[in-house]
Amino acid sequence: SQKIEQNSEALNIQEGKTATLTCNYTNYSPAYLQWYRQDPGRGPVFLLLIRENEKEKRKERLKVTFDTTLKQSLFHITASQPADSATYLCAPGGGYNKLIFGAGTRLAVHP
Amino acid sequence: GAGVSQSPSNKVTEKGKDVELRCDPISGHTALYWYRQSLGQGLEFLIYFQGNSAPDKSGLPSDRFSAERTGGSVSTLTIQRTQQEDSAVYLCATSGGFSGRAGETQYFGPGTRLLVL
Numbered sequence: 001s002q003k004i005e006q007n008s009e010a011l012n013i014q015e016g017k018t019a020t021l022t023c024n025y026t027n028y029s030p031a032y033l034q035w036y037r038q039d040p041g042r043g044p045v046f047l048l049l050i051r052e053n054e055k056e057k058r059k060e061r062l063k064v065t066f067d068t069t070l071k072q073s074l075f076h077i078t079a080s081q082p083a084d085s086a087t088y089l090c091a092p093g094g095g096y097n098k099l100i101f102g103a104g105t106r107l108a109v110h111p
Numbered sequence: 112g113a114g115v116s117q118s119p120s121n122k123v124t125e126k127g128k129d130v131e132l133r134c135d136p137i138s139g140h141t142a143l144y145w146y147r148q149s150l151g152q153g154l155e156f157l158i159y160f161q162g163n164s165a166p167d168k169s170g171l172p173s174d175r176f177s178a179e180r181t182g183g184s185v186s187t188l189t190i191q192r193t194q195q196e197d198s199a200v201y202l203c204a205t206s207g208g209f210s211g212r213a214g215e216t217q218y219f220g221p222g223t224r225l226l227v228l
Contacts, residue, residue: 004153034216034217041221042221042222043115043202043204043219043220043221043222044154044202044217044219045219046216046217046218049216089153089154091154099156099217100156101146101153101154101156102153103151103152103153104153
């Protein structure tokens with residue numbers, strides 16, 4: 001069955017450093033992959049989408065890579081800030097927008 | 112409103128009771144999804160509506176779960192004879208639903224936190 005793996009342990013980093021989150025998937029060939037941010041008690045919020053023919057996508061301090069050979073996406077936040085602290089969800093998708101979400105990685109940025 | 116709204120925000124019920132959860136989508140969005148999120152878990156797909164097409168019910172965990180979408184707008188998720196394992200946050204999301212445009216952003220509501228005692 002399709003499986004999405006994200007680091008289950010929280011990622012703790014110092015303010016100003018680059019945070020790197022990993023998403024691995026198996027038994028799946030998604031046409032695109034989305035990243036969402038979720039704050040406690042709230043629904044996820046869309047951040048970035050990258051398609052299978054794109055290697056890298058950037059938006060402000062965010063960068064996403066998509067390696068269809070490794071079946072992996074990396075999500076980077078540069079110059080991280082305490083306000084970036086949240087859970088980040090990876091969601092590969094295909095077809096009619098049916099997404100499969102990973103459990104998410106909690107990021108904590110310390111001043 | 113500008114976003115997806117859900118009601119109630121919190122629901123406490125007794126085991127065996129039925130509950131109805133409501134989702135009001137963004138105006139004009141034709142695609143609507145229901146997900147379930149248990150504590151510390153990822154989002155579990157439940158059901159998907161797209162326009163007038165038959166819904167994709169492949170994620171519903173049992174026949175106690177059902178959902179309707181009236182007039183292509185408001186959706187109601189019904190859980191009959193609730194069990195303690197149904198306790199979770201139920202999230203609704205909508206997207207524009209333009210056919211053939213894969214990868215559309217999904218806009219989520221704040222969720223309904225269901226606790227079954």
